[in-house]
Amino acid sequence: MFIGHFAIAFGAKRWIASVSLGTLFLACQLADLLWPNLVLMGLEVVEVDAGATAVTPLDFVSYPYSHSLVALGLWAAVFAGVYLLLRQSALSTAAVLGGVVLSHWLLDVVSHRPDIPVTLFGPMRLGLGMWHSVPLTIAVEGVLFALGVVVYARATRARNRIGSIALWALVGFLVVVYFGNLLGPLPPNSAAVVWPAQAMWLLVAWGYWIDRHRKPRR
Numbered sequence: 001m002f003i004g005h006f007a008i009a010f011g012a013k014r015w016i017a018s019v020s021l022g023t024l025f026l027a028c029q030l031a032d033l034l035w036p037n038l039v040l041m042g043l044e045v046v047e048v049d050a051g052a053t054a055v056t057p058l059d060f061v062s063y064p065y066s067h068s069l070v071a072l073g074l075w076a077a078v079f080a081g082v083y084l085l086l087r088q089s090a091l092s093t094a095a096v097l098g099g100v101v102l103s104h105w106l107l108d109v110v111s112h113r114p115d116i117p118v119t120l121f122g123p124m125r126l127g128l129g130m131w132h133s134v135p136l137t138i139a140v141e142g143v144l145f146a147l148g149v150v151v152y153a154r155a156t157r158a159r160n161r162i163g164s165i166a167l168w169a170l171v172g173f174l175v176v177v178y179f180g181n182l183l184g185p186l187p188p189n190s191a192a193v194v195w196p197a198q199a200m201w202l203l204v205a206w207g208y209w210i211d212r213h214r215k216p217r218r
């Protein structure tokens with residue numbers, strides 16, 4: 001899943017208004033921010049396979065440290081703990097942030113074929129395979145994303161013009177990238193997948209930028 005993860009971040013702003021949208025992006029996509037680096041370090045493996053699923057040509061051979069339930073549970077705890085220490089936030093705020101980190105696992109289980117590990121080293125893999133259908137994927141992710149953006153737009157308001165422009169430009173950009181990925185050519189190799197995946201960090205920065213120019217309505 002791609003834009004569906006951002007839906008969770010946008011929606012979470014309504015419940016934890018004090019947390020920056022950039023931090024929420026970092027949380028919802030922590031798994032996919034770690035993943036390309038773990039692949040580049042040789043700790044996780046991805047291969048290009050044109051027939052993997054209708055939506056993605058990627059065969060996620062191994063990614064227990066970024067995508068298993070156990071690993072993401074640990075990352076969620078670390079993320080929440082660090083936020084709690086650095087921002088002296090309420091425990092409930094940190095707990096919701098941890099939940100946003102963990103939500104990545106649940107959404108990926110819905111979309112991936114059964115390749116998502118449960119434990120770090122065990123053989124169990126889960127995946128409901130939504131990615132076998134392009135229309136279903138677009139419908140589910142599209143509705144989720146639209147709901148998240150609406151909740152966010154209603155929970156916050158722009159302090160200035162940048163607050164509006166930066167938000168709607170990001171929404172448009174994510175939609176364009178989403179369809180670009182769906183319709184784009186087959187990547188020649190895994191390196192052509194993981195290097196561009198690092199651009200996700202720019203989306204996190206974009207989230208911080210938006211947040212500085214918007215404020216909670218309440």
Ligand SMILES: [Zn+2]
Pocket residue numbers: 001031032067104108
């Ligand atoms: Zn993922």
